[in-house]
Amino acid sequence: MSKEAREGATLELKGVSRHFGSVKALDGLDITVHPGELVALLGPSGCGKTTALRIVAGLEVATSGELLVNGERYNETPANHRDMGMVFQSYSLFPNLTVSENIDYGLRVRKIDSDKRHKRVDEMLELVSLESKGQSYPHQLSGGQQQRVALARALAIQPRVLLLDEPLSALDAQVRGQIREEIRRIQLDLGITTLFVTHDQEEAMAISDRVGVMSHGRLEQIDKPIVLYNSPATSFVASFVGLANRIPAEITAKGKARVLNQKVNILDSAAPFAEGAKVNVIIRPESLELVSESDLDATRGIVALKSFLGPMTKVGIAVEGAPLIHLNVSSREVRKLEIGDKVAFKISSDEVMAESV
Amino acid sequence: MKKFPLKWPLVGSAAFFASLMFIVPLYGATVYSFKGNGGKGHSWANYQWLIHQDGFYPALFTSLKLAVLAAALNLVLMVPTMVFLNLKGKRYKSLVDFLCILPLIIPVVSLAIGAQVAMPKFLQNTQYELVFFFVIIALPYTYRALDTSLQTVALKTLVEASRSLGASWASTIIRVIVPAIRSGITGALFLTFALSIGEYTITSLLHWETFPTWTVVAGQQNILGAIAISVFSFVGAIALLSIIALLPKRNAERVEVEE
Numbered sequence: 001m002s003k004e005a006r007e008g009a010t011l012e013l014k015g016v017s018r019h020f021g022s023v024k025a026l027d028g029l030d031i032t033v034h035p036g037e038l039v040a041l042l043g044p045s046g047c048g049k050t051t052a053l054r055i056v057a058g059l060e061v062a063t064s065g066e067l068l069v070n071g072e073r074y075n076e077t078p079a080n081h082r083d084m085g086m087v088f089q090s091y092s093l094f095p096n097l098t099v100s101e102n103i104d105y106g107l108r109v110r111k112i113d114s115d116k117r118h119k120r121v122d123e124m125l126e127l128v129s130l131e132s133k134g135q136s137y138p139h140q141l142s143g144g145q146q147q148r149v150a151l152a153r154a155l156a157i158q159p160r161v162l163l164l165d166e167p168l169s170a171l172d173a174q175v176r177g178q179i180r181e182e183i184r185r186i187q188l189d190l191g192i193t194t195l196f197v198t199h200d201q202e203e204a205m206a207i208s209d210r211v212g213v214m215s216h217g218r219l220e221q222i223d224k225p226i227v228l229y230n231s232p233a234t235s236f237v238a239s240f241v242g243l244a245n246r247i248p249a250e251i252t253a254k255g256k257a258r259v260l261n262q263k264v265n266i267l268d269s270a271a272p273f274a275e276g277a278k279v280n281v282i283i284r285p286e287s288l289e290l291v292s293e294s295d296l297d298a299t300r301g302i303v304a305l306k307s308f309l310g311p312m313t314k315v316g317i318a319v320e321g322a323p324l325i326h327l328n329v330s331s332r333e334v335r336k337l338e339i340g341d342k343v344a345f346k347i348s349s350d351e352v353m354a355e356s357v
Numbered sequence: 358m359k360k361f362p363l364k365w366p367l368v369g370s371a372a373f374f375a376s377l378m379f380i381v382p383l384y385g386a387t388v389y390s391f392k393g394n395g396g397k398g399h400s401w402a403n404y405q406w407l408i409h410q411d412g413f414y415p416a417l418f419t420s421l422k423l424a425v426l427a428a429a430l431n432l433v434l435m436v437p438t439m440v441f442l443n444l445k446g447k448r449y450k451s452l453v454d455f456l457c458i459l460p461l462i463i464p465v466v467s468l469a470i471g472a473q474v475a476m477p478k479f480l481q482n483t484q485y486e487l488v489f490f491f492v493i494i495a496l497p498y499t500y501r502a503l504d505t506s507l508q509t510v511a512l513k514t515l516v517e518a519s520r521s522l523g524a525s526w527a528s529t530i531i532r533v534i535v536p537a538i539r540s541g542i543t544g545a546l547f548l549t550f551a552l553s554i555g556e557y558t559i560t561s562l563l564h565w566e567t568f569p570t571w572t573v574v575a576g577q578q579n580i581l582g583a584i585a586i587s588v589f590s591f592v593g594a595i596a597l598l599s600i601i602a603l604l605p606k607r608n609a610e611r612v613e614v615e616e
Binding site: 057058059078079080081082083084085086088090091092093094095096097105106109110150153154157163 | 510511514515517518519520521522523524525528532533536537539
């Protein structure tokens with residue numbers, strides 16, 4: 001594939017809101033996607049991520065705020081003049097057109113001459129490894145193949161920005177993994193600015209340069225995946241990104257708490273907790289470790305759950321006065337552990353996040 | 358639940374007797390249309406009589422012309438309307454549904470007189486006013502044929518995909534929606550064409566001569582000729598519609614592919 005794509009564009013959303021009557025689907029969203037960057041918007045259903053994407057595509061109108069592409073205001077530009085390629089969640093190929101004709105559609109609309117179009121279609125088929133399927137109809141393709149054609153069709157027009165609206169959610173797990181790697185490979189190869197909407201955190205973390213976590217129409221945090229995971233800005237981000245235990249605790253001093261009879265340091269918070277305050281601390285499963293039962297500082301419990309996940313096993317420990325505590329332990333380490341066994345564990349993380357009860 | 362063992366024989370018998378109601382009269386009419394002079398022997402005489410009657414070709418041509426215009430106008434009006442209703446105007450659907458049923462409820466006489474008065478002046482007293490009447494009487498059927506078809510396609514996604522690729526609304530309708538709802542459009546086309554070419558009441562009330570009104574007058578002179586006219590009309594309509602239905606279909610064969 002030749003690198004014919006345009007230089008990636010800068011996409012900016014400034015205070016973008018979208019209200020449906022009294023419902024605020026999007027509430028003052030500010031995001032800048034830099035040229036060639038892949039940013040994922042991650043959040044639960046109804047958080048406004050798809051609304052944001054549709055506003056960028058021109059399929060939805062913002063109630064207020066500004067949408068800029070390379071500094072140029074796009075709010076009033078109709079969808080068909082925005083030069084943005086979009087891949088949809090559901091299979092969106094035109095059923096009456098062959099794969100080649102689908103890819104050719106946007107080029108034909110632009111009245112590009114026939115030779116260039118054929119060349120471009122062939123390049124796109126090669127890009128998505130579907131050279132032999134050019135004359136097939138969409139219903140003759142598998143779901144994964146259809147989404148690859150949809151991606152090729154969106155890229156054929158050399159868009160300024162690529163928009164992906166949960167393009168993998170209709171695919172089975174194995175195909176999903178393959179296609180997401182293919183999307184990332186192509187995106188890096190073409191250097192195209194991409195906004196990717198998903199509710200699957202693994203998907204977002206795996207291929208994005210930055211991930212924006214959304215809740216109730218607002219952006220909670222946007223950062224590199226590793227920063228989101230290790231230093232969540234809010235308790236929502238902490239609980240939504242990765243698995244987290246929420247364990248009742250008590251503040252013992254400024255920046256310190258007692259949880260499960262262990263002492264922990266609390267991460268800086270915008271509103272510090274008063275001494276004696278009841279809080280929940282948020283601890284990742286991998287921040288807990290099994291220790292010898294003879295360790296006097298450890299917390300004791302009974303194994304209530306054991307889920308084999310390949311190299312790791314998720315162990316659920318029942319502790320008095322707390323919800324089921326989850327740990328990620330090496331499968332080798334817990335080979336002999338059975339449900340009902342007594343175990344001891346400690347918090348290995350230096351600092352944990354806390355939230356009001 | 359255990360299946361009723363007599364279900365299929367019963368359904369089969371009902372279908373057989375129902376088809377007899379249709380086939381026997383048609384068979385009888387066809388046989389009689391080939392009776393020779395004085396009802397003896399078999400010949401093409403009645404059909405020869407038919408095509409040599411004054412006014413046969415003008416009446417047939419007028420009916421075909423008006424039916425084609427009505428079918429075309431109906432599609433031009435109804436396809437964008439139905440697309441709008443299914444995409445953005447769902448709240449108006451029940452109202453439009455009700456309006457489209459009105460031609461079945463309003464007596465034809467009231468419809469003919471009322472609509473003629475409301476017709477633009479340049480159309481009044483020209484045979485083309487019939488085109489609008491034909492469109493109106495076909496509305497209940499066209500609405501349902503197109504609506505059913507539109508419900509079977511992912512209309513919103515297809516439209517948005519087309520728009521995001523740079524297509525205008527007109528281009529989206531012509532290149533994407535029309536082919537996707539081809540079966541519904543063909544159905545609407547059939548119904549409008551068939552209703553238009555056989556429409557008698559309004560045409561007669563407004564004193565225009567089309568093939569059905571000519572048939573009534575011509576048939577009064579020759580009973581076997583009248584039967585030949587009926588068979589000719591029936592076979593002609595079936596043949597025309599079959600040609601449209603059998604137009605080469607793209608993407609006809611369905612092949613399931615495993616992931």
